[in-house]
Amino acid sequence: MAALLVAGLVGLASVAWADDPLPRAKPEEVGLSSERLARIATFAKAEIDAGQIPGAVVAVARRGKLVYFEAFGLSDKKAGTPMTTDTIFSLASMTKPMTTVAALQLYEQGRLLIDDPLAKYFPKFAEMKAAVWDDLSKGVRDTAPAARQITIQDLMRHTSGLSYGGSGTSMLHKQYAPSSNGAARTLTSQELMDKMTALPLAHQPGTVWEYSFGLDVLGFVVEKITQKSLGETLQEMVWKPLGMADTGFVVPADKAGRYARGIQDIPSPLVPTKFECGGGCAVGTTGDYLRFASMLLNRGKLGDTRLLGRKTVEYMTANQLAPGTRSQLRTLYADWGFGLSVAVRTTEGIARDSGSVGTFSWPGGYGTYWWADPKEELVAVWMAPTPVGPTNLRYRHTINALVNQAIVD
Numbered sequence: 001m002a003a004l005l006v007a008g009l010v011g012l013a014s015v016a017w018a019d020d021p022l023p024r025a026k027p028e029e030v031g032l033s034s035e036r037l038a039r040i041a042t043f044a045k046a047e048i049d050a051g052q053i054p055g056a057v058v059a060v061a062r063r064g065k066l067v068y069f070e071a072f073g074l075s076d077k078k079a080g081t082p083m084t085t086d087t088i089f090s091l092a093s094m095t096k097p098m099t100t101v102a103a104l105q106l107y108e109q110g111r112l113l114i115d116d117p118l119a120k121y122f123p124k125f126a127e128m129k130a131a132v133w134d135d136l137s138k139g140v141r142d143t144a145p146a147a148r149q150i151t152i153q154d155l156m157r158h159t160s161g162l163s164y165g166g167s168g169t170s171m172l173h174k175q176y177a178p179s180s181n182g183a184a185r186t187l188t189s190q191e192l193m194d195k196m197t198a199l200p201l202a203h204q205p206g207t208v209w210e211y212s213f214g215l216d217v218l219g220f221v222v223e224k225i226t227q228k229s230l231g232e233t234l235q236e237m238v239w240k241p242l243g244m245a246d247t248g249f250v251v252p253a254d255k256a257g258r259y260a261r262g263i264q265d266i267p268s269p270l271v272p273t274k275f276e277c278g279g280g281c282a283v284g285t286t287g288d289y290l291r292f293a294s295m296l297l298n299r300g301k302l303g304d305t306r307l308l309g310r311k312t313v314e315y316m317t318a319n320q321l322a323p324g325t326r327s328q329l330r331t332l333y334a335d336w337g338f339g340l341s342v343a344v345r346t347t348e349g350i351a352r353d354s355g356s357v358g359t360f361s362w363p364g365g366y367g368t369y370w371w372a373d374p375k376e377e378l379v380a381v382w383m384a385p386t387p388v389g390p391t392n393l394r395y396r397h398t399i400n401a402l403v404n405q406a407i408v409d
Contacts, residue, residue, distance in 0.1 A: 020069065163211070333355075
């Protein structure tokens with residue numbers, strides 16, 4: 001309540017108490033400090049006053065209890081629309097873990113195996129070639145046959161070689177589509193796959209972690225198995241069971257007024273894409289994603305609803321990068337490992353933020369971020385419409401510090 005009072009005093013948007021994503025508790029009941037959590041409001045207001053962001057929503061839960069859920073500033077500065085806790089955001093790459101959860105449900109049903117070759121579902125990937133790089137020029141000197149097939153595991157952990165164009169500056173990278181969102185607005189799924197199978201892989205499968213179209217292609221595999229669109233499958237297998245009522249691949253007209261518009265333009269989710277991209281096209285609210293992240297923290301279960309078995313979530317959130325794998329994880333996740341679509345912390349130190357071994361996370365490029373810390377039984381979600389860049393990265397580091405410093409037990 002102290003945090004709410006601070007928010008009210010500085011003129012920020014009020015909390016929507018009616019639709020809490022988890023049961024409420026006072027911070028002190030679960031080992032957090034109300035006074036220390038109030039620092040989040042101070043930080044958010046300063047950033048809004050400085051014109052860095054129009055507004056933000058923050059949610060924190062510990063031991064299954066919601067202890068902080070606040071909205072700050074505006075969701076649309078031009079229209080003067082107040083930010084609310086049910087504001088809808090472009091989730092960008094926070095789509096990836098949801099696609100993976102759907103695929104892992106198919107794995108648990110015996111319909112998909114982690115080491116299945118991608119060519120089992122799309123035969124054109126059977127005869128791929130991989131780039132041979134010239135270390136002096138950082139260009140492609142030649143190509144060679146792929147040493148092995150791309151697997152489902154490669155798609156989930158970004159070791160397929162199907163790199164994003166934005167992952168590098170070489171001539172090869174420039175031939176790949178830049179990102180999931182970009183591709184989905186200019187290409188059909190078939191056109192994207194035709195484009196990728198006509199190019200060499202950026203790396204031999206399994207040898208290099210490089211951010212990629214892996215989760216988009218995984219979404220195509222899910223569609224092939226279920227014979228439904230990815231959105232239909234996610235609605236049936238993830239969003240509806242978890243009560244994620246505002247999550248989807250497009251913002252419907254009757255909810256358009258709740259969509260967060262940032263200072264800079266990003267691809268609009270008010271218009272459907274050419275394909276529902278499992279790598280970055282979903283939208284949703286902070287509360288919806290808190291429920292999803294809490295399900296993973298609770299090893300596959302939220303309330304009476306179980307999406308995945310405990311061992312499957314443990315596998316998903318374990319480091320999947322074999323010794324010798326070159327990793328291009330940078331900035332926020334330098335010195336972390338990587339699981340199936342989520343970064344995984346493997347050491348208490350070295351990494352650039354406080355936290356526990358076993359913490360897992362993956363952000364969205366347009367200003368959304370979350371993490372789950374199993375040791376501390378803590379989940380946090382930050383959403384602010386902020387395009388890719390230094391400010392976005394600074395917020396991820398800062399909200400991590402502001403939440404973790406509030407742990408007092």
